[in-house]
Amino acid sequence: PVDLVRQPAGRDVVFLLDGSDATRSGFPAMRDFVQKQVDTLSVDDGKDRVSVVQYSSDPAVQFYLNTYTTKREVLDSVRGLRHKGGRPLNTGAALRYLRDNVFTASAGSRRPSGVPQVLILITGGRSFDSIDEPASALKQLGVLTIAIGTRGSDPRELQTITGEPSHAVSVSEFTDLPNVQEQLSSVMSTVPMRVTPLTPTVTGKNMTHLQSPVSLDVVFLLDGSDATRSGFPAMRDFVQKQVDTLSVDDGKDRVSVVQYSSDPAVQFYLNTYTTKREVLDSVRGLRHKGGRPLNTGAALRYLRDNVFTASAGSRRPSGVPQVLILITGGRSFDSIDEPASALKQLGVLTIAIGTRGSDPRELQTITGEPSYALSVSELTDLPKVQQQFESSVEAAVFEVTPELPTVIGFLCISNQLVACCGLSKTEVGQASVVKILVCQ
Known part of the structure; x- marks a missing residue:
């Protein structure tokens, strides 16, 4: 029998903000934009969780996915954000840090339960270090990344990070962030459709x-x-x-x-x-x-x-x-x-x-x-x-936990599936899908 796939409730949303020296004047606009995004999320009912990380030469966690449980707490923390400062801009190191320290169960990520993982990167410059391997590692983890960059960013770099050109958004300056609000909402609306085949109990x-x-x-x-x-x-x-x-x-x-x-x-x-x-x-x-x-x-x-x-x-x-x-x-x-x-x-x-x-x-x-x-x-x-x-x-x-195998076999006599497929009874019994073809 085919197991029905249940759609996970909610999202785990991580904001990664460029806090380098180059973004000092635009940081208030970045902060306001994050507030508006948080305001659209369902935090109070436990559906959505939020984390904010700032970075320049190194990353600094402002709060984790499991730090706050109410929208008011999240918004208060975002309003209180202070520009980090520093250089150079090491986006690769920041992405790697997220993988190892933020998109983890101990930091509040519900990835093991099938909850979609979303990263929203807002940056104003090109990365000083390589982003290829860290970006690939996040994709393998199943993280959906949306990147917003200014004219100081490298569009190809942002597309590499997202893995999807339509998820790499550009603005001239950070003060123009409200202009991409609708575009970001459109991308975010597709996120809940991403589901996982394993449902834990x-x-x-x-x-x-x-x-x-x-x-x-x-x-x-x-x-x-x-x-x-x-x-x-x-x-x-x-x-x-x-x-x-x-x-x-x-x-x-x-x-x-x-x-x-x-x-x-x-x-x-x-x-x-x-x-x-x-x-x-x-x-x-x-x-x-x-x-x-x-x-x-x-x-x-x-x-x-x-x-x-x-x-x-x-x-x-x-x-x-x-x-x-x-x-x-x-x-x-x-x-x-x-x-x-x-x-x-x-x-x-x-x-x-x-x-x-x-x-x-x-x-x-x-x-x-x-x-x-x-x-x-x-x-x-x-x-x-x-x-x-x-x-x-x-x-x-x-x-x-290994994924359940898909077994393609032949039906000679119903109780002879094992012999026809060359599979053990255990493998056939554990199969999530069995396609039956009639033996000639």
């Missing part, structure tokens, strides 16, 4: 499960080195709260816990327990491992070879998303590059939470996605990143 405590597949294999990797002894109870409590959001009893989700220091030690595998009570009892009974140094690389390699495997209960071959949650309090003594890369190649999605004793760059290398590397001062502060963590998991599950 929320179960448990804000933990998102997608309709296909409806399961997760979740592995917790806990730093049990000497340095985390005092913070271990807080780490254990955090794991309990996460397990409590999962659907273990109905067989949808599986959980494993591994502790490590100089070497890893499996507390239980993905197929050790089949009920939530068993998992929670085991987590409550965890004792700090101890030991040093902290070899995160060796632990990641161990997971790849011994935990994310079918014999240990991993359902990766069946397309079930594999999620690793690393909680650590220090820097790794050994190299994490190759083991982290190997897990990514395996399709494992990693979310890392580190303390001030950790290396943020190391955690970002492990996750491969800056927004999935979270920070706390101490392990006792873990509850403070609960919401950010849940948003990251939501985005992560969306990204690692």
